[in-house]
Amino acid sequence: MSEASASPVFDRAAIAGVGLIGGSVALGLRQRLLARHVIGYDASVEVLREAEALGVVDEVQTSPGEWLRGCDLVVLAAPMSALAPLARALAPWLSPGALVTDVGSVKAGIAAELEALGVRGFVPGHPMAGSERGGVTHAHAGLLENAVWVLTPTDHTPLTALSRARALVEGLGAAPVVMPPDAHDALVATVSHLPYLVSLALTHMVARDERLSLLAAGGFRDLTRVASGDPRMSRDMVVENRAALRDALARFRRQLERLEADLEQPGELLMAASEGKRTRDSLPVVRRSLLPPKHDLVVAVPDKPNQIGVVTQALGAAGLNIKDIEVLAIREEGGALRLGLESAEDVRRAAALLRAAGFEVRGRG
Numbered sequence: 001m002s003e004a005s006a007s008p009v010f011d012r013a014a015i016a017g018v019g020l021i022g023g024s025v026a027l028g029l030r031q032r033l034l035a036r037h038v039i040g041y042d043a044s045v046e047v048l049r050e051a052e053a054l055g056v057v058d059e060v061q062t063s064p065g066e067w068l069r070g071c072d073l074v075v076l077a078a079p080m081s082a083l084a085p086l087a088r089a090l091a092p093w094l095s096p097g098a099l100v101t102d103v104g105s106v107k108a109g110i111a112a113e114l115e116a117l118g119v120r121g122f123v124p125g126h127p128m129a130g131s132e133r134g135g136v137t138h139a140h141a142g143l144l145e146n147a148v149w150v151l152t153p154t155d156h157t158p159l160t161a162l163s164r165a166r167a168l169v170e171g172l173g174a175a176p177v178v179m180p181p182d183a184h185d186a187l188v189a190t191v192s193h194l195p196y197l198v199s200l201a202l203t204h205m206v207a208r209d210e211r212l213s214l215l216a217a218g219g220f221r222d223l224t225r226v227a228s229g230d231p232r233m234s235r236d237m238v239v240e241n242r243a244a245l246r247d248a249l250a251r252f253r254r255q256l257e258r259l260e261a262d263l264e265q266p267g268e269l270l271m272a273a274s275e276g277k278r279t280r281d282s283l284p285v286v287r288r289s290l291l292p293p294k295h296d297l298v299v300a301v302p303d304k305p306n307q308i309g310v311v312t313q314a315l316g317a318a319g320l321n322i323k324d325i326e327v328l329a330i331r332e333e334g335g336a337l338r339l340g341l342e343s344a345e346d347v348r349r350a351a352a353l354l355r356a357a358g359f360e361v362r363g364r365g
């Protein structure tokens with residue numbers, strides 16, 4: 001059994017923009033018992049109705065107001081172009097002690113905006129995970145699990161806010177990576193924004209030619225998936241990062257020219273192809289190797305004597321080995337434990353056993 005570690009506990013979390021990413025954060029906060037109460041705020045009342053119906057949030061709000069003062073976590077998860085105006089609308093109501101973070105795809109602009117607004121507890125962030133399918137109906141906590149989540153503090157970001165943001169990301173099952181906003185923007189230009197433009201260029205080449213469309217198979221589909229994302233959001237993302245993207249495009253053109261020249265040199269082309277295979281096969285996202293698979297069970301523990309003992313003894317008696325234990329939350333009305341078990345089957349067995357003993361459990365095999 002490894003040593004227990006303290007995790008962030010948020011009392012009231014506000015998710016501003018309850019779409020694919022905001023909804024996934026809200027679900028992660030709830031399923032992992034990281035926040036006692038999750039409030040959804042969105043520009044669209046239909047989205048809020050849907051979020052409530054799907055059980056993504058505990059409460060919804062249709063405009064900024066007093067309710068925000070009680071929030072110790074605020075996550076800005078609206079489209080890029082709405083982030084700065086949203087931050088300006090929420091700023092007057094934010095508690096000075098709140099951790100405020102965002103999930104936008106480009107960081108330098110929003111980091112400067114929030115600094116100018118004087119939001120001290122702001123830590124810019126960007127989960128490197130997503131989908132071409134937006135909206136709260138596609139949200140799920142697993143989307144963010146095992147993802148790299150970049151945090152881009154500035155010179156003025158308080159260290160306490162950064163460490164709370166790290167703990168939030170880890171609590172959601174992702175891996176925090178810290179770097180300055182400009183460094184992040186330069187990197188995502190190559191690995192996210194350039195691929196988006198390439199997917200557009202390729203789809204434009206087959207547009208309106210039925211024979212090309214007919215023959216487009218898995219390779220074409222995989223290379224162009226991100227072209228199916230929301231056009232306005234994708235446009236805003238690449239325009240916001242255009243300086244870094246121009247540099248990435250220049251390097252991409254040089255790569256294409258070199259490959260074109262290699263068509264006359266099959267030996268060179270074979271070396272390029274072998275290098276490409278080695279690189280792609282070893283990418284963490286391809287090997288799914290970033291974090292080891294987790295078999296976690298979160299157990300809500302009532303505020304009564306010896307409840308941790310009851311849980312661990314019940315599992316021990318059933319021959320279930322607890323490899324890791326973490327206290328996630330201690331609150332007046334009780335707390336929560338994360339138990340790391342050996343397999344998905346162990347999670348199922350432990351969940352059934354603890355449910356039968358009257359505990360509230362949420363598991364992930």
Ligand SMILES: NC(=O)c1ccc[n+]([C@@H]2O[C@H](COP(=O)([O-])OP(=O)(O)OC[C@H]3O[C@@H](n4cnc5c(N)ncnc54)[C@H](O)[C@@H]3O)[C@@H](O)[C@H]2O)c1
Nearest residue numbers: 017019020021042043078079080082104105130131134135
């Ligand atoms: N989709 C991805 O793959 C991905 C990955 C990482 C980060 N991001 C970033 O996450 C953010 C959200 O993207 P998404 O894919 O979840 O989008 P989405 O369309 O699924 O959700 C956005 C939500 O924000 C709401 N909204 C719009 N304007 C608002 C405003 N002014 N105030 C409050 N709510 C508002 C919308 O109604 C919608 O519910 C973007 O900034 C994007 O750059 C997206």
Ligand SMILES: O=C(O)C(=O)C[C@]1(C(=O)O)C=C[C@@H](O)C=C1
Nearest residue numbers: 105127128129130131132191192
């Ligand atoms: O569609 C996906 O799988 C994504 O992860 C989307 C993707 C990406 O380019 O990788 C797109 C934009 C976001 O800022 C982060 C992630």
